[in-house]
Amino acid sequence: MTIGNIRLPIMTSLIIWAILWEIVGRSGASFVIPPLSGIFARIVEIVPTPSFGEALWITGKAFVIGNVIAVLFGIPLGVLMGRSHIADRIFLPWVNLFLSAPLSALVPIIMVIFGAGQTTIIFTVVLFAIWIIVLDARAGVRSITPSLVEMALSFGATPWQAFSRIYVWAALPEILSGIRLGLIRAVKGVVIGQMLVSIIGFGRLFELYSSRFLMEHFWALLFVLFAFAFAINEALTWLERRFEYFASSRN
């Protein structure tokens, strides 16, 4: 970006907002907004603590397990829906419903079923992540060139071989963007789940900090999570770009 003849660095707008935050924070307008410098100092302070490490471990575990389940069930379901009209008729209304439903409202029900623990968190992650993965895998499979499927069949591919060697690969660009969107939703899922359960992981820390009005701590934790979600998105976007070349040459 340039203003006049001056080339501004990429992070300029971010720096302006950071300065503004710092000024508002230092003016003491609201205790909810502590100075930015204080928040960063707090990040450096709390990240190495054992309670943060434990929260990160528990959260990371629920996040990874939940996403693995969502991917392992979501992709085959999406592929099945993309291939079979019957399966599509049966599942599509539900997938669309869950995709747009306010899933946070379901977490208390999950909690009743699985108890206020890690299982509930994992289930919440799956619930948040899976639907977009299903829908994108379905869209990917529907865009496969029919002759590629016929090719596999003509060389005697079993249904499993067709799934693992043709469908998944041919639909990979869509599947990857489904996984990326699923992971971002899963970040929401894991945080919302933990905040509602509020006795484990980051949810417990959020509860602790906000109930004691430790705003710097609260923001520090939020910033770490934001950075985490951003990093996931960037990593998956990079991966998607690597596979884009054959999305255009599929037909």
Add this chain to the structure above:
Amino acid sequence: MSPAAARKIEARHRPMVEVRHLSKIYAGGVEALNAISVDFPEGQLTSLLGPSGCGKTTLLKIIAGLIPATSGEVMVDGRPVTGPGPERAFVFQDFALMPWANVLRNVAFGLELKGVAQSEREAVAEKHIASVGLGGFEHAFPHELSGGMRQRVGLARALAVNAKVLLMDEPFSAVDEQTRRKFQEDLLELIAREHKTFLFVTHSIEEAVYVSDRIVILSKRPSQVSAIVEPEIGRGRDPDQIRRDSAYLDTVETIWQSLKRYLD
């Protein structure tokens, strides 16, 4: 059609593919094939030629076992077709290559599905890649190749499984004219070299006459066999000479006259 230029000939060779009273009615009521019966002799190249949309590709795909027939049956090497089988290999109009796999893996894919060990199937694939003139491109990806080269990959893949019958669905229609001519000559060489039965769908009369031992002309949909022509063209001569040969030109003209009435 004048009997002098186009004779209906009984197959001198054993029929490798037999089609008996085959009908195909698509869902929605489109009748593609109507009780069609035709033989495809072993070791020869037989073309299916007909007006566009006449069901040539449908017939080929039923023989391949990719789509089911409504009634009638297909026998390949004496056995009825119920689905795809290892004695048949298909060459696709749009090549149907896996864009995420290199030439070597694409060519070896049929063997990969059969569970042939990697080193073995790659050795076989390399041999066929060289035989279609793509030596040195083993590790190239389809999007790096021209249309003609991609179809050579498709052909090598079909050859690699060592099927007795090669089913080719307008294999050269997506490549440019010069490449197509070179391809046709290579195909003739291939027929002479490999003792295989070729079924070849094309919409080009010239192509059919140039490469075929036998041309099955289909009528408009719902298709029946309208005529069978055996071009009497001496092989093994200079290609340019053949294309100027009067027997070649007469056969092209006769077929054109018989197909013209299907145009509307």
